[in-house]
Amino acid sequence: MKAKQLTAVLCAAAVVCSGMAVYAEEFNPDQVEGAMTIEDVRAEFGEEVPVANGITFGGVMKSLSNEFWRTLEEGYHAAEEKVQAAGADYSIMIDATTDEADEIGQQTMTSNMVNQGVTAILASPISDSNLTSAVEDAQDQGIPVFNVNDGLIAAAEYYVGPNAYQNGLLAAEWLSNKLGDEGQVAIVIGMPKAFAARERTAGFKDWIAENNSGLEVIAEQNADWDRQTAKNLAATWIQQNPDLKGIFCNNDTMALGVVEAVEEAEADILVVGVDGIGEAYDSIRAGKLDATVDSFPFYMSQVATECALRVMAGQELPRVVATPQALIDSENVDTEAAEIIGWTDPTYVAAE
Amino acid sequence: MAKAVEFVKINKRFPGVHVLKDISFSVEEGEVHALLGENGAGKSTLLNILHGVYPEYEGSVILHGKEVHFKDANDAIVNGNISKVHQETLVVKDLTVGQNVTLGYEPKKGMFVDFAKMNSDVDAILKELNCKFSAADLVANLTSGEMQMLAIARALYHHSNIISLDEPTASLTLKETDALFDVIRKLKSQGVTILYVSHHLEEIFQICDRASILRDGEYIETLDIAKTTRDELIHSMVGRNVAAVAGRLRPSPRTEEVVLKVEHLSSGSNFEDVSFELHKGEILGFFGLVGAGRTEVMRTIFGADRKTGGEVYLHGKKLESAWNTTKALHAGLGLVPEDRKTQGFMALSDNTDNIAISSLEKYMTGLFVDQNKKNKNAARYFEEMDVHPRRIDYLTRNMSGGNQQKVILSRWMSAETEILIFDEPTKGVDVAAKAEIYRLMEDMVAQGKSLIVVSSELPEVMGLSDRLIVMSEGKITGELTDKEQYQEDVIMNYAIGGN
Amino acid sequence: MSRFISKNKRELVVFLATLAMAAAFTIMNPAFIRWNNILTVFQQMVLNGVLAVGIMFAIITGGIDLSIGCTYAITGICVAWCTVHSVNPFISIAIGLIIGAVLGAFNGFLVTGLKLQPFIATLGTMSLYRGIAYVVTGGIPVTSVPDSYRNIFNGKMFAGIRFYVLVMIVLFIVAYIILAKTRTGAYLYAVGGNEEAAKLSGVNVIKTKYIAYIVCGACAAIAGMIMLASLGSAEATAGTGYETNAIAAAAIGGTRMAGGRGSALGTFIGALMLAVLKVGMVVINVDSFWQYIVTGLIIIVASYFEFMQEDIKAFMARRKNK
Structure with missing residues (x-):
């Protein structure tokens, strides 16, 4: 008797949970067809990345108290330097919330960047939904949004992140x-x-x-x-x-x-x-x-920058670009990350 | 005349206590009927049964010849046309008078409250009650007397023909009390039956027709007030003869030694330039109307509030500027506050702990407080002061008012306080306990202690004090150093600020 | 004995409920009752228990301290830094205690000096202290804490019992003595029972509140140092949300949220109950989602015990009279 009731309750719970799961599977970058790795992208569109003048990206991130996000930020700046070294007029401004729960604060940040007229937004949202309205605003003004790592913005045109x-x-x-x-x-x-x-x-x-x-x-x-x-x-x-x-x-x-x-x-x-x-x-x-x-956040943000610049240059990238990842154990722990994932910098070409 | 209320063999038990035993008596229609008895006699319980607060009891309640049994207090008000005006009137301060009077039964127009009708209905009632405020006023701006009127207005809004008033004058000024009595007389002339509970016997003689007396949960008798003396009433309530009038039974042990000297003491807008002396062995009376600043002066001397000017000298020594209650306690100064419930005792502590809190260093064994020593001390004072019930392990909040006051007195006796300030020492205390507290005060001065007694009961300060200081609006307006000068009209004149 | 029972009725009821819960887990998985698992239960109640005994002091005075999880993190970080930089482990512990006491005293200052509502004041310091933790570390965990420090708390005594379990038990005994046997304890209850009455009885309310918040901060520091020994590293995010579990343990153990009542024994049993529940649910492999629901329900039911007791008493009395 008791067991029956329990089973009934568990079944009900299972139905509810599966319902939630269905909802969440509306967009799953891990399962999207036609996803490419960055190597695929370079093979298809060429090693050269043309950079137009006057491009400013807005990077929206989570708490910099977390090492992962700090490293991601470093990657953005590393890419910035490389693009600038190629003589291009490019910059990125980055803003991050103080903790990983400030959903509204992150939305405000994003809206501010939209209002300042950035060329594109590279966002790592706190939740799947907190940036939805800001992203819609950006798209209304023709600013493309690149979703870098989770959470997932279903409305974003591009997702760049690990699988x-x-x-x-x-x-x-x-x-x-x-x-x-x-x-x-x-x-x-x-x-x-x-x-x-x-x-x-x-x-x-x-x-x-x-x-x-x-x-x-x-x-x-x-x-x-x-x-x-x-x-x-x-x-x-x-x-x-x-x-x-x-x-x-x-x-x-x-x-x-x-x-x-x-x-x-x-x-x-x-x-x-x-x-x-x-x-x-x-x-x-x-x-x-x-x-x-x-999942090498330092390179993830460089890939994100590269992809966004390619889109700006008119290349038709797939919806999802998977960033490099690798398993590290005692055998390769001291190997350089670039070597493990076979990383090479793309060739940025500044506009005349 | 018809009977408005009949109680037939009412019995009420709480776990372990039989609080009402076979109560039977009746109240006539259109009379003002006093319900008298000491604290704990069962008056409140009986009223709670009448008004549906306690739906479970034995026996029957008959209103206008019909037996009733209310489900709850609301049922009684709405369907029984019977209302209770409580000691501390329950109001929602942020709403208007009209909203409070009609709360839960607002006149409606469709789905919405009809505020115009609400205000005109309520204003009509307020006019009937000679009130100066109107339905649209905020309750937060009313005085306590006006709130009492609001509660009566609520009763009339529900067409109550039986109204109970439980200690209605406890926080009223003299003027407000007079106004209340006018309203009671008016209601009576309209055929409304009033049940009146009060500790102030003067009021009973002023306003009531008959009085029913309860003692220890039993019905004693119903007396015709016009044919009863004050002493007879007290005897019936207490079961023995008591000297209920404040007075000194022994000669005053007052000496010339000054133990406390206050010079030009001020505290913001509360009071200013207060100067007086207290002698060893003296009872110094402080009289004034509510709001005269007496309480604030005493709290400042005791260190509970900050002074803004002037000095206080204890045994000739100036008090340090960072004066607080802890230092006052150690200097031998004590205060028995006005409101026992909010200022006097710890609600969750038993009598032992409430007595011991100011003198814990006396009960130490090594580093630890010794429960046995605490108990012994409490038991000693319970015996000395004749506290009932003799249970040091009871929570103080469950004791009656007079016995709570004795517990707090025991606290200061235990702390061996030399100078003790009483603020309204007999407020809410029944007649018998009052007399005992007066006797204890005399004992204390006989032991060489010095007392200040703050009171708004004129007979009390007149009877007790060696000297009397009168305050009005934050200033000392008069000092009477000789008992022969004690005349009510002189004192009242000082108290209202005249000369 | 009967006096003990009547004085600690609530604690006993919660204890019996905890035993019943343990029995139920044992029926579902007999491995629950193994000595090693019992050890696990005691080890896992330590952090929450130590935090709860501290917060109980603040709650008894009618206050609250929401910043304990942050004090816990700061202490962990600072002591980790000390030990990594070769400061003597015992001196490091003393430094940790001082940090906890100072952070607690600051809460005490806000509550008594500035007369802020304790909830608001410590809501503020919760964010303030967490921020300090981030700034001090730059978000980078402090690692490689030497074993000379870790063994002080993490070492085993006998039968596999670790020292930190002993530390917790000693803390509870000290708390019991302070609350039940000393003047300070009487003042703490008095201030929580009726602050104005306590003040008018000559109790130094300000000093008493300072003591409560300092004890609370020191306990959070001890918990932080135990955590450091247990994990060997400290990070700024540690202890996030731990204050809620500590409050729950105190509440289940009968601490009155409005102040004036609470006991070391009760809080101990409250923390024990939560640990039994947590470990038990892992042992019988309850789904993660459901653990939240069960934990929430248990907290509500346990806190309702007191009211149920009153109801049952009144019901029995009524039956007797009829």
């Missing part, structure tokens, strides 16, 4: 190789509402399912991107599941917390994170964290 789904695939593949394709694994989710968390988790699980892998996901729980929470979660799992062999975390911060739990339990468990933050690299060098999937 979060592929983050999960890479992590699963690596774990499978290291574990001889068998054993129990668990997933520490960021916030379930976050696109990146959903996609990374889905990629990880899909890889296991599609490859008939011997890996078995025995638990997946949410840790709010918080290091201490992730550590607590892992500690509970480890002492409940002595056969646990690997833990995939939706980001590095949580992975670093999980590593502490693994060390304390003196357990033999592989931990994989995502993001490739500096601390994760240090931890891999120290032999604690096992791997991370780096």
